[in-house]
Amino acid sequence: MKMSGAQMVCEAIIAEGVKTVFGYPGGAIMNVYDEIYKQNAFKHILTRHEQAAVHAADGYARATGEVGVAMVTSGPGFTNAVTGLATAYMDSVPLVVISGQVPLSLIGTDGFQEVDAVGISRPCTKHNYLVRSIEDLPRILKEAFYIARSGRPGPVLVDIPKDITGEMGEFIYPDHVNLPTYKPRYKGNDRQIKKAVEAIVKAKKPLLYIGGGTVLSNAYQEVREFAELTQIPTVETLMARGVMGAKNPLLVGMLGMHGSYAANMAMSETDLIISLGARFDDRVTGKLSEFARYADIIHVDIDPANIGKLVDVDYPIVGDVKTVVNKMLEMIREKVDPDRYQVWRDILARYDELHPLSYTDSDEVIKPQWVVERVGELVGSDAIITSDVGQHQMWTAQFYPFDRPRQWINSGGLGTMGYGFPAAIGAKVGVPEKTVINFTGDGSILMNVQELVTAAEYGVPVINIILNNHFLGMVRQWQTFFYDKRYSETDLSYQPDWKKLAEACGGAGYDVTTKAEFDEALRSAMEGGKVTFINVAVDRFENVLPMVPAGGALYNMLLEHKDQ
């Protein structure tokens, strides 16, 4: 059928089953917006900044497990979207971002609102395209969705010159892609898997090290089953919170810079790491030469480049976590003796007794950790939790009782302040039946505060809990520990009136200084059905502990600080 390039874009979005698109129009993408106007097969949400459009599509993708779509115009529209692309790229989130480009005849002339989008986005997309002819457009759109969601997922940019969206062409949307150069491996080599299983059976102190890849491959059930069958203790990365379930006795905790003492000691003493969809991030390993000194390593990852990147691996297995763990389950069922690791589990339990994850509560001032725990008690697994970046993010990861797939959404790889609120909007749009709560800081929230208007306009009642310490808290913490308390440019004493700000945009606001007020505010927020700011005055100088100082060994944790 003959249609315009703009129509093709809409038809592809419909064919891919996308229900909501986030974006912001402009000259170069107007043809597409004109087609969006004419259809009602999918919804469009106008964010108030392109960065937020991409984060919202990202939150939508993480919450639903489907591909998120964002649309932006050329030049500044595109450059505003770059942080969103980089965020999604670092966390392997399947996204398709469509950007308008100046007409073909103007490309390379420094035309009005021209920028080299494919050049700029090359290092922060899984793949990208500049469409050069209308004949290529259907194929490219198909490939973009396929590449975004297959293998190790990631964002794909399709940059389309304005004349191409206006031109007519034949539209046949391909059924499948033909990319002879791109063949993700899902299966995992049987011989390697067998060897790995033999190593597990022989190990005395094996440890399951679970990363975000288990979430991406929807391998929750398999991973839990594997842990339960073998009774192997398990540590989660920041990105894997919720995989094991908060109450699972096999879960030792989160590891890494702000992980628990027991989890980091487990990693330091294990004799066999079974890494599933984790990438040995430097925030997890600490000092590399001291990392897991006694351990052999089994590394399961769909991306071969992740294997052996930082540490030497004894059993490399390239494949999808879900597929590989299923195979491992099959092979290990008769061989495993769960009692074998009893002593090891006892040791870890002892570590946890020695230095449990905890904080000193107070009656004078609200402790941020209390707020996180309280929300956990009140809404628990009924909520999707997003966060921004900073201390509040770490407290949420430490203290929220995550126990469900895709319940925890945050920017782990890039650490993008401003991510949480738009991601929460995307998550709520994708999964409207769940309560969506964004834990944020007084610094982070301002980075995409304009999205109050979006959330109010479209009736997306996400609840932002501002753990307000009047500081760029995480940076302040480092200044406290490592810069002799020289609080250079981290004091945020000057603040907006949060309640009024929320109200001015059509939302609801609460200022909270006591525990009772907090409970009351959360209850009203959940009933109120509006986008909400709950501004909680918390202890200004609370630190995230324990902590592995950057570059230090995992087993050398700061358990307390003299300031507390």
Added chain:
Amino acid sequence: MDKVRRVISVVVANEAQVLARVSGLFAGRGYNIDSLTVAPIPDTDLSHMTIVTYGNRRVIEQIVKQLHKLIPTFKVIEHTEMVEKEMVLVKFPIEAPLADVRALCEAYNGGIVNAGTEMFIAMAADESARIEHFVDAIKRYHPLEVVRSGVVAMER
């Protein structure tokens, strides 16, 4: 870990951006490129790139894996048994001793390829290490300009 020199061939789809993707990968991840040559493979939609790089074992392994990850990459060959050649063109003032230069070039699979009233141009084609010797050897004849092609390699 010891640094080693490595010659890597990459067969890629012959499409826009592909050279930028490959060179951008090296730049963005801090890998070294000693030389990079690229040309279409006859009667296909593919191009052959030959990259000379150096780094320790882990870096080389990452380079190969990351090159593989690029969507247009068809094949990555980490050469072990290979024939490796590089060409060099050298311009000399016409006063330089033509016979000596020619004899030298012949020892390196080359010869005089062009001559004018003010200058003449010599060529040599050999392994990179030998090309380096050649470039050293001709210095005494005061070359005006030296242009090396970068390496092409083929697995034996």
